[in-house]
Amino acid sequence: MENLYTSQLLELLVETSAVTWAVGADGYIVDIPEWAALTGQSVEDIKGEGWMNAIHGEDLERVRSAWMTAIAHGSHYNTDYRLRCADGVYRWFNARGMPIVNVEGTIQKWIGVVLPIAGLNRFRQPAAASSGTTAPYVDITPGALRAARAMLGWSASKLADMADVSISTIRRIEEADERNSTRSTTARKLIASLAQQPLTLIASAEGVIEGVSRRTKMGQG
Known part of the structure; x- marks a missing residue:
């Protein structure tokens, strides 16, 4: 069945x-x-x-x-x-x-x-990303985290140090199924560290970061 x-x-x-x-x-x-x-x-x-x-x-x-x-x-x-x-x-x-x-x-x-996809596009790019304010974001997908790390050229150890989390936590999140949620405290730390970098964080209407792009010199996504 x-x-x-x-x-x-x-x-x-x-x-x-x-x-x-x-x-x-x-x-x-x-x-x-x-x-x-x-x-x-x-x-x-x-x-x-x-x-x-x-x-x-x-x-x-x-x-x-x-x-x-x-x-x-x-x-x-x-x-x-x-x-x-x-x-x-x-x-x-x-x-x-x-x-x-x-x-x-x-x-x-x-x-x-x-x-x-029916209706309006599901992505938004809050202006707060460039200032390090993370209020619009509540989580980040494994794929987006891997992409961000690849764009920055960071190792798992580097990201762990920047976000003040363990390397095993980074690996667990990156290897997780896309549907799994990151613990809120860990998500906030990861998002805060990435928001300070030359990246545009691309989130769904629910505030879940599902993609990233490299910010231009003028600070635009």
Whole structure:
């Protein structure tokens, strides 16, 4: 019964998606026909990182960081972005994917879906981020934490020192399922340390940091 329910959920997910995709273990894009139909890009346009050219410029670095982090760590990929569709209009989508591994734990390929997001975009970028005020933020996802550390070039030890938490805590959070919440006291420490850095913290309407981008010299995201 459980397998049947899971199968039905997967079928519904595929039916409601704009794109289903599968790529090699290295994450290199060769051809995703459904993406080409959605964006109007050609097969040659999509190859490698070319598919990212259809993503809105303000979301591009965050998306690239999230995808590269997933590839590097073999972790789940889940991010939102504005995508230029074939009609030239930017619309919001959620992209998610996961690695498929063999019995030895080696990644064989990646599979995923791109889902349309109804209504307004779910991200906000509070101006308080540049001043170190963390009131708008209540939590940070493992993917966003990994991306922030990668952008800053920090080791787990460096982040632990800056946030005054243990290295084991950093590793536990970064390896957790995306749905797990960080303890509020730990989250506040991590967010406070990151808010002081040249990063723009990108949060959901609920105040959960789900992405980061590098702040420009003028202090803009």
